[in-house]
Amino acid sequence: MAEQIKRGIILMNLGSPDTTSVRDVRSYLNEFLMDERVIDSPYLVRSVLVKGVITPFRAPKSAEAYRTIWGKEGSPLVVITRQLQQALRQQVSEPVAVAMRYGNPDMKAAFDELASRHPGIEEVILLPLYPHYAMSSYETAVEHAKTIYKKGGYKFSIRFVDPFYNHPAYIAALADNIKRTLHPESHLLFSYHSIPEKHILKSDVTGTHCLQGSNCCTVDSQAHKYCYRHQCLETTRLVAKRLGLAADRYSVSFQSKLGRAEWLKPSTTLRMGQMPPEGIKDLAVVCPSFVSDCLETLEEIAIREKENFLNAGGERFTFIPCLNTDPLWVKAVVELTGA
Numbered sequence: 182m183a184e185q186i187k188r189g190i191i192l193m194n195l196g197s198p199d200t201t202s203v204r205d206v207r208s209y210l211n212e213f214l215m216d217e218r219v220i221d222s223p224y225l226v227r228s229v230l231v232k233g234v235i236t237p238f239r240a241p242k243s244a245e246a247y248r249t250i251w252g253k254e255g256s257p258l259v260v261i262t263r264q265l266q267q268a269l270r271q272q273v274s275e276p277v278a279v280a281m282r283y284g285n286p287d288m289k290a291a292f293d294e295l296a297s298r299h300p301g302i303e304e305v306i307l308l309p310l311y312p313h314y315a316m317s318s319y320e321t322a323v324e325h326a327k328t329i330y331k332k333g334g335y336k337f338s339i340r341f342v343d344p345f346y347n348h349p350a351y352i353a354a355l356a357d358n359i360k361r362t363l364h365p366e367s368h369l370l371f372s373y374h375s376i377p378e379k380h381i382l383k384s385d386v387t388g389t390h391c392l393q394g395s396n397c398c399t400v401d402s403q404a405h406k407y408c409y410r411h412q413c414l415e416t417t418r419l420v421a422k423r424l425g426l427a428a429d430r431y432s433v434s435f436q437s438k439l440g441r442a443e444w445l446k447p448s449t450t451l452r453m454g455q456m457p458p459e460g461i462k463d464l465a466v467v468c469p470s471f472v473s474d475c476l477e478t479l480e481e482i483a484i485r486e487k488e489n490f491l492n493a494g495g496e497r498f499t500f501i502p503c504l505n506t507d508p509l510w511v512k513a514v515v516e517l518t519g520a
Contacts, residue, residue, distance in 0.1 A: 186304055187299075187302050187304075188275050188303070188305065188306055189278065189295040189302045189305045189306070189337070190269070190273070190278070190305070190307075191277075191278045191279070191280050191306070192265060192266055192269070192279050192308055192310060192514075193280050193281075193307055193309045194259075194279070194282070194473060195281065195282055195310075195475070196259075196281030196282050196285075197209065197247075197255075197256035197258045197259050197284050197475070198247065198256065198284060199285060201244050201248045201251050203241050203244045206240045206243050206244040207240035209284050210231075210235070210236045210239060210240055210243065211231060212284070214227075214231040214235060214236065215228065215231055215232075216283075216321055218316045218317050218324070243476075246476060246481075249480050250476060250479040250480050258473050258474070258475035261503075261505050261506065262281075262310070263279060265510075266278075268511045269511060269515065272515050273515060276295060278292075278294045278295050280292075280326070282321060287329075288326050288329040292305070292330065295337070296337070303337055303338065304339070304340060305335075305337050305339045306339075306340050306341075306518045306519065307323075307326055307339055307340070307341050308341075308514065308518055309323060309342070309344075310473065312344060312412075312470070312472065313373075313409050313413055313416070313470065314344040314346075314384070314408070314409060314412060315384075315409040316380050316383065317376055317380060320384075342517050344412065345513075345517055346412040346416045347415050348517065350509075350517065351510075351513050352416070352423060353509060354504055354507060354509035354510040355416070356420045356424050357509050358467075358501065358502070358504055358510075359420065359467055360424060362465065362499060362501045362502075363465050363499070364463065364465065364497070367463045367499060368431065368432070368461045368463065369426065369431040369432075369466075369467065370431070370432055370433075370434060370449070370456075370466045371413075371417045371469060372433075372434050372435070372467070372468050372482060372486075373433065373436070373469060374436060374437050374468075374471070374477060375436060375444040375445045376409055376444065376445060377440075377442045377443065378443045378444065379442065379443075380409070381409060381445070384404075384408065384409070385407070386404055387402060387403055390403075390404040392410075397411075398411040399414075409445075410445055413469070414433065416469050417433050434446075434447045434451075434452045435447065436450070449466075449482075450489060453490040453493060454493040455493075458493070461495075462496040463495075463496060463497045464497070465498075465501055466482055466499070467501040471503050472504045473503055474502055474503045474505060475503075478503055483500040487500065
């Protein structure tokens, strides 16, 4: 019988400022927005835009927003990812580390932790906690990890888990999480993080498919492997099917737009004002782009968009939390990592 390979696991999430101080938020935003896969402009243009225009104005507002959700233990996203780490450790024999794409703990710290504490490890499985492929999320996390790995001269090999937008275990966990919160009479809005349309076009390996027609996401294509929009719509379709939702019981929108470029639509913010006049006054919102609650879910959706909806005439707004440490999600992570 062949000897089993000794493995480790790294959970990779987006990241967060170290504190809610304007200084730390500014530092975090600079690191995040200077990523060429987030704002894909030439370096000098990006530097002037980010450090001279966006960050000086955005940092104080973001710091204030973070303060509304910050807990005693720190950033919700980091705390929840740590909690997922602990929950996973209860289910697997492999050592589990955590890394953030931006901020702390960084990728090098995670690699070093596994290398120093578990010197016999032969392979590290990296799970980017992004269900859908996008150059500004999954791709940048993977490429960044590869860069740090090559510089570190580590003895173990690395393997990445693919985007899991249609994985049965993820869909089952997401659907169950929604079902436990969704009111029978509520309209369910799937609000995904938006991305620039040019990122969709850039990721189109065919060069001729994405955003070329109203049904491009439903016509089979090699482009779908890297198409964020297709993958978001497929997650929606699979979850709605599992929940048995009629077509008029749910819809899709995209949140968190930055800048003036064309981003994926419809806009979540615009839909908040449009739905009550259309007769949708009982709304539940889920954010499947995220598996851990964070600024974009706890502050943007659960606070600001709730206020927008109610001010527009909405009567009931239900925020559906992310998967966080839901037992079915932990079980899905075990399956995804092959632990």
